Amino acid sequence: MDNRPIGIMDSGIGGLTVARVLHEKYPKESMVFLGDSLRNPYGERSREEIGRFAEEIKSFLLSKDVKMILIACNTISFNVPPSFTERPVPVVKMSLHITLPEGTKKAGIFATPASIKTHAHKKTLEKRFPEVEWIEVPCEGVAAAIEQGKDENFISALVQKAAKEYHALGIDTGYWACTHYPLVPDAFGKVFPGIPFIDPALPTVETGMAILEKEGRLAEEKGKDEFYFTAGVDHAAPLVHRLFGSVPVEKIKLVGE
Numbered sequence: 042m043d044n045r046p047i048g049i050m051d052s053g054i055g056g057l058t059v060a061r062v063l064h065e066k067y068p069k070e071s072m073v074f075l076g077d078s079l080r081n082p083y084g085e086r087s088r089e090e091i092g093r094f095a096e097e098i099k100s101f102l103l104s105k106d107v108k109m110i111l112i113a114c115n116t117i118s119f120n121v122p123p124s125f126t127e128r129p130v131p132v133v134k135m136s137l138h139i140t141l142p143e144g145t146k147k148a149g150i151f152a153t154p155a156s157i158k159t160h161a162h163k164k165t166l167e168k169r170f171p172e173v174e175w176i177e178v179p180c181e182g183v184a185a186a187i188e189q190g191k192d193e194n195f196i197s198a199l200v201q202k203a204a205k206e207y208h209a210l211g212i213d214t215g216y217w218a219c220t221h222y223p224l225v226p227d228a229f230g231k232v233f234p235g236i237p238f239i240d241p242a243l244p245t246v247e248t249g250m251a252i253l254e255k256e257g258r259l260a261e262e263k264g265k266d267e268f269y270f271t272a273g274v275d276h277a278a279p280l281v282h283r284l285f286g287s288v289p290v291e292k293i294k295l296v297g298e
C-alpha cells in the first residue's frame with residue numbers, strides 16, 4: 042500500500058484528459074498535476090527543449106513525493122531520451138496499445154509536429170496493424186488553440202487544413218495522439234462526422250496502475266489532489282473544477298522558466 046500521490050505532467054491542460062481517467066477509474070488515488078502552459082505548445086519546439094523542460098517538470102513532481110509519474114503528453118513521451126524513464130519512481134509514457142474498431146482500413150494519426158517527426162506512433166501501429174493504412178497528420182497550432190480556449194470553429198478549421206494537406210479526409214478511424222485533442226471532440230467531429238476517434242488515456246493509466254499493483258503500491262485512502270500550471274489559470278481552473286470538483290489550482294514558476 043502506498044497513499045502518496047501520482048504525478049501527471051503535460052505542456053498544459055491536455056494532460057487533464059489522462060488525469061480524468063485516473064480520477065474516474067481509481068478514486069482512491071491522489072494526484073499532483075503540472076501543466077507547463079507558459080511554454081506551450083511543446084509540439085512546435087525542438088527535441089532538446091522538450092527534454093529540458095520535461096526534466097524540470099519531473100523534478101517538480103518528485104519534490105512533491107509522487108510514487109509514479111504519468112507522462113500525459115505524447116510530445117514529451119516520444120521525444121525524451123530513454124534515461125528519462127529511469128527511476129527513482131516509475132515513469133510511464135503515453136500508451137500505444139490501442140484497440141481499433143473492427144474493419145478499420147485507413148486511420149489518421151493526429152499529433153503535434155514534434156510527435157509526428159519521431160514517427161513513433163506510425164512505426165508501432167504499422168507493425169501491430171499491418172492491414173491498416175496509417176496516415177500521419179501533424180496538426181500545427183491545434184494544441185495551442187485548445188490551450189488558449191479558442192472556439193470550436195477556429196480549431197476545426199485548423200484540423201480541416203491539416204487533414205486536407207496530409208490527405209486524411211477519407212479516413213475511417215482517427216487516433217488522438219495528443220492529449221489536448223480529446224478536449225474538443227466536436228471540433229474533430231465537424232471535420233470527420235461519424236468517424237470514431239481513439240483516445241489512449243485509458244491504456245496509459247492502466248499501464249501505470251498495473252506497475253503499482255505489481256509492486257503492492259495501490260492507494261487505500263484518497264488524499265488531496267493538486268493542480269499546478271505555469272501560466273495564468275483563468276482558462277485551466279474552470280476546466281479543472283468541472284472535471285475534479287473544488288480542488289486547488291495554482292500558478293507556479295519552474296526553475297528554468
Ligand code: DGL
Pocket residue numbers: 051052053055056081082083084085113114115116117153156184185218219220221
Ligand atoms: N498534449 C501534448 C501531447 O500530447 C502536447 C501539446 C503541445 O504542447 O504541443 O502531445
